[in-house]
Amino acid sequence: MEIAGPRVHFLSYQSAEQWAWAGAVTLAAELRRALEQRPRARLLLSGGSTPGPVYQALSRAPLEWSRIDVALVDERWLRPDDPDSNSHLVHATLLQDKAAAARFETLTRTGRSVEEAVAAANLHANQVPDAVVLGMGGDGHTASLFPGMIGLEQALASPTAYVAVDATGCPGSGPWPRRISLTPAGLEPSRMRLLLIRGEDKRRLLERAMDGTDPLELPIRLAFTTPGARLRVHWCP
Numbered sequence: 001m002e003i004a005g006p007r008v009h010f011l012s013y014q015s016a017e018q019w020a021w022a023g024a025v026t027l028a029a030e031l032r033r034a035l036e037q038r039p040r041a042r043l044l045l046s047g048g049s050t051p052g053p054v055y056q057a058l059s060r061a062p063l064e065w066s067r068i069d070v071a072l073v074d075e076r077w078l079r080p081d082d083p084d085s086n087s088h089l090v091h092a093t094l095l096q097d098k099a100a101a102a103r104f105e106t107l108t109r110t111g112r113s114v115e116e117a118v119a120a121a122n123l124h125a126n127q128v129p130d131a132v133v134l135g136m137g138g139d140g141h142t143a144s145l146f147p148g149m150i151g152l153e154q155a156l157a158s159p160t161a162y163v164a165v166d167a168t169g170c171p172g173s174g175p176w177p178r179r180i181s182l183t184p185a186g187l188e189p190s191r192m193r194l195l196l197i198r199g200e201d202k203r204r205l206l207e208r209a210m211d212g213t214d215p216l217e218l219p220i221r222l223a224f225t226t227p228g229a230r231l232r233v234h235w236c237p
């Protein structure tokens, strides 16, 4: 099924295998296009439990990975090798096989303060992303922008690409309330946006989100209300 709207292109896949393959093919095509036009390509990735199979499939794509910079949409304030960090997920799934040659930027580094980490992320963000992969939590969060979070309004309005957030009190942040997150300002310039979701609940939640526009209520809305590329959604049961 395909639901096309001016801001969202929703593509539904029958199986998890097709969904993972389609996500990888879409990202590989975008990266290949970027490498044809520029010396380096840039890919921003989300964490969570959903995107791993897409990253695994993408790791086998025959691309000139040594010219690709891989960085994160958001990170939990953990050591980069912590098994619960998004950095760990990207290492374990994408940075294998052919993609092991990519250059990876962690958001956190041992001995670095949050302020230093955010400043470094904002410096790297001067390089425009070719593709941003987003996820959506069951509470409607995306990146590390959680509904009801203190400072959400400021994060949504931030002129910088990355901010530090404290989502204490937001159940969706799990045991990791302190995080660094991409902002709408960081998403806006990306040449492509891909939202990877699975399951009926998330499909219904996205439909509800698409009925409104206020990202303070459902931050996922920033994925299609922020000016720039149209949001492409890949869904499977």
Ligand SMILES: O=C(O)[C@H](O)[C@@H](O)[C@H](O)[C@H](O)COP(=O)(O)O
Residues within 6 Å of the ligand: 046, 047, 048, 049, 050, 051, 073, 074, 075, 076, 086, 134, 135, 136, 137, 138, 141, 142, 143, 144
């Ligand atoms: O660090 C994180 O928590 C993620 O980057 C986050 O934004 C993720 O994309 C959603 O929480 C969806 O996560 P699930 O795929 O686990 O539902």
